[in-house]
Amino acid sequence: MARKPKITVSSLDFERLQTLLEKDGSAFAGREALEAELDRADVLEPKDMPPNVVTMNSTVRFTLLETGKESTLQLVYPRDMDGSSEKVSVFAPVGIALLGLSVGDELQMPSPTGQVTVRVDAIAWQPESAGELHR
Numbered sequence: 001m002a003r004k005p006k007i008t009v010s011s012l013d014f015e016r017l018q019t020l021l022e023k024d025g026s027a028f029a030g031r032e033a034l035e036a037e038l039d040r041a042d043v044l045e046p047k048d049m050p051p052n053v054v055t056m057n058s059t060v061r062f063t064l065l066e067t068g069k070e071s072t073l074q075l076v077y078p079r080d081m082d083g084s085s086e087k088v089s090v091f092a093p094v095g096i097a098l099l100g101l102s103v104g105d106e107l108q109m110p111s112p113t114g115q116v117t118v119r120v121d122a123i124a125w126q127p128e129s130a131g132e133l134h135r
Contacts, residue, residue, distance in 0.1 A: 004107060007100025009041040010049050010128065013056040016077065017090065028091045033110075034099075041100050049128040052103040056090065057132075059124040060098055065106065065117040072124060075099065094118060 009017075017038060021031070054060045054075060061072045073088040075098055081089050088095045097109035097118045106119045127133075 004040070005101060005105040007037060007041045008050065008053045008102070009038065009043055009100045010046045010055055011043050012046050012134065013099075014038060014041065014043050016056070020077070030091060030093050030096045033093070034091065034096045037096060037099060046128050046133040049126070050102070051126055051129040052123060053126070054098045054101050054120060054123065055126055055128055056099075058126045060120060061122040061124055062094075062098060063119045063121055065119055067116070070121070074125075 017034070021035060021038075049055060056075055056077065057080075059072060059074045061070065063070045072086070073094075074086060075090055075095055076087045078089045078091050081087060088098070090096065090099055093109050093111065097107045098120065101107060101118075101120045103120050103122060106117050108115045108117050110116075123129075
């Protein structure tokens, strides 16, 4: 298996995600995968976040390499899921895979048909770059 790329998470996102994981009833299929990603993440202050990193509430353009399917989605907390096809929860496999990746990074993730590889093509909007450091 290919080595996983380095991931970077803001301290604000890290603390919020840890709080969600500590809550009772936050059982979901990718829980262990999200915990593993947070365990290996470099944590930076929001003001120090590079603009090419997928953070919470970022809008990211990515490709599933096996199918060539391109998508643009906003990575959100579960509470912000509103049925919109333009959002993906950080609790979903693709959300877990995208969190903390930089533009150009690729990461394998589980899918119903086996493993798929997600590649980050661009960050269309990132809160930290927009000056929203405490959203």
